[in-house]
Structures are given as C-alpha cells and as structure tokens.
Amino acid sequence: MTTVTSDTAASRTEGVGPLLRAWRQQRRVSQLELALRADSSARHISFVETGRSRPSEEMVLRLAEHLDVPVRERNALLLAAGYAPRYPETPLDDPALEVVRAGLERLIGGFEPYPALVVDAMYDVVAANRGVLALFDGVPESLLTPPLNAVRLTLHPRGLAPRIRNLREWRGHLLEQMRRNIALRRSDRLRALYDEVVAYPVPDTAGPEEPAEPVAYFALPMVIEHRGRTLSFVSSISTFNTPMDVTVAELAVETLLPADPATAEYLQTWLS
Structure with a gap:
C-alpha cells in the first residue's frame, strides 16, 4: 500500500508546475535543456510550469527522471498533477x-x-x-x-x-x-x-x-x-x-x- 506523508500531501496543493520548476531550478537546468533531454519543447515546459498545460502521467515521470527527482518526490509530483502514485512504500518488515x-x-x-x-x-x-x-x-x-x-x-x-x-x-x-x-x-x-x-x-x-x-x-x-x-x-x-x-x-x-x-x-x- 502506498503511504502519503504529510509533506507529500501538502505538496499536492502546490500544483505540479511550481514543483517541477523548483526541481529544475535546484538542478540548475534551463527550460530548453530540460526540453531537449525529455524530447519536448521549451514552450511546453513553460506551459507546464505556469499551469497553462497539464502534463500527462508519462511526461511527469519523464521530467522527474531527467531531473533526478527522488522516488518519494516523484509520487508527490504525480499526486500534484492529479495522478495516482506510481511507487509503493512497503514497510521494511513486510x-x-x-x-x-x-x-x-x-x-x-x-x-x-x-x-x-x-x-x-x-x-x-x-x-x-x-x-x-x-x-x-x-x-x-x-x-x-x-x-x-x-x-x-x-x-x-x-x-x-x-x-x-x-x-x-x-x-x-x-x-x-x-x-x-x-x-x-x-x-x-x-x-x-x-x-x-x-x-x-x-x-x-x-x-x-x-x-x-x-x-x-x-x-x-x-x-x-x-x-x-x-x-x-x-x-x-x-x-x-x-x-x-x-x-x-x-x-x-x-x-x-x-x-x-x-x-x-x-x-x-x-x-x-
């Protein structure tokens, strides 16, 4: 069963655009560079970050991969975009x-x-x-x-x-x-x-x-x-x-x- 922490739940209200922009800036990657990595366009990346375009589930995961986002935070990005978490959080004693x-x-x-x-x-x-x-x-x-x-x-x-x-x-x-x-x-x-x-x-x-x-x-x-x-x-x-x-x-x-x-x-x- 996937567990959503309070941090993850809070991030859902921010929207996926600002979260992706924060990760991109933290990684010091331009919109153009990220677009080239993810086989997209700088225009589309800009639209996603400003909320003018809702990314597909596949696009969220692709951007997260190219930004080296930790697995837990990839779930947070999916939730913020309106999708179900992809990665389970299994207790170690399971x-x-x-x-x-x-x-x-x-x-x-x-x-x-x-x-x-x-x-x-x-x-x-x-x-x-x-x-x-x-x-x-x-x-x-x-x-x-x-x-x-x-x-x-x-x-x-x-x-x-x-x-x-x-x-x-x-x-x-x-x-x-x-x-x-x-x-x-x-x-x-x-x-x-x-x-x-x-x-x-x-x-x-x-x-x-x-x-x-x-x-x-x-x-x-x-x-x-x-x-x-x-x-x-x-x-x-x-x-x-x-x-x-x-x-x-x-x-x-x-x-x-x-x-x-x-x-x-x-x-x-x-x-x-």
Whole structure:
C-alpha cells in the first residue's frame, strides 16, 4: 500500500508546475535543456510550469527522471498533477522485502570486522554488524533505545561525540550531508532532526574546523578513541540502483573502512 506523508500531501496543493520548476531550478537546468533531454519543447515546459498545460502521467515521470527527482518526490509530483502514485512504500518488515532484508544482513555481515550499518532516510539504523555495535560501547542505554539514530548517536554529547578526536570536522561533514538531503527530500522530520543535532553543544576539546596542517588521508576520516586506542575510519555509502519502492530507495549502506594500517591491524583482532 502506498503511504502519503504529510509533506507529500501538502505538496499536492502546490500544483505540479511550481514543483517541477523548483526541481529544475535546484538542478540548475534551463527550460530548453530540460526540453531537449525529455524530447519536448521549451514552450511546453513553460506551459507546464505556469499551469497553462497539464502534463500527462508519462511526461511527469519523464521530467522527474531527467531531473533526478527522488522516488518519494516523484509520487508527490504525480499526486500534484492529479495522478495516482506510481511507487509503493512497503514497510521494511513486510514479507515482500524479505529478500532485501536478508541481502542487507549478509552484506554488512560480510564487511566484518569493518563496521557497517544500514540507515533509512531519517538516519535511523535498520541493521548493523558487530563492528558497529562494538563502537557503541559506553553509550548510555537511553541513546540505544530503538530506533537508533546514527546522527544522534554520533553527535550527542553523551554519544560518540566526546570520543571523536576531530569532532568539529566530522560534525561539519555530517551537517552538510543533512542539509543536502533536506534540500533533496524537503522533509519536515529531517529538518527537525537537523535542528536538534545542530543545537548539541560542542566541547572546547573538539578540535578545529579544519586541520592546521594537511593530513595524508584520501578522504576525511572519523578519528575516534576506542578502548584506549585511536582509530581512523573513512565512510563509504552505497544505495540501490533504480529502486522501484520508496522504502528501498531511501536505504543506504554505510561502511567504515580503516584509514590507516594501524586501524586495519587492530580491526583484524577486534572481533576475533
């Protein structure tokens, strides 16, 4: 069954034209360029955006594809144009997604001893391997009550934040990632989470926003204390290709890979 969120329901009243124009402008694509991509005309695109022409269902989906609109928001565009949603939103615990769940569990299990987890659009943890759970050692039970939230656990002053040596850098990276997702998904719930975590206090010992000297890493690491050791991880994120379900489209697999030989060596004995 397709679920319409409050954000999606609200967008229905805006009309499809302004929504498409907003996506086009966000993608920095001209009406002419979009028309060429979608095998249409700039005149027709203009008429659609101003409400002078009602696009067909096929045209809505074609424009959404060429503007790289997320699956959830494609449903919102269809609703705004007066059509039924095309993409279902199946609960992750539904039997129909058993293959997805089992595949994700095998995937993150295969990454051990490297930490790996699966999060949804709200950064809630839907699956995690033993490496991730070991990193949460010492985090208060109040923060470990389901649903676990990866951003909250990372930035909360009683979560991982006090142990992250380059907290200001890592915090800036996470907040920028959240801002991009808010712009992409236009979610009030995600905005509320951002407002919560951005207000968390940052200790004076959190380090500078940027390192005083260049660091020889191939990507920004998360440098964290764990059981008296300093570990460095870089994050790798994977998503499903061409998803046809809103829930699946919003899942992401995040893997924390060792950023230096010492961390890699430690991980090999960590869970043995």
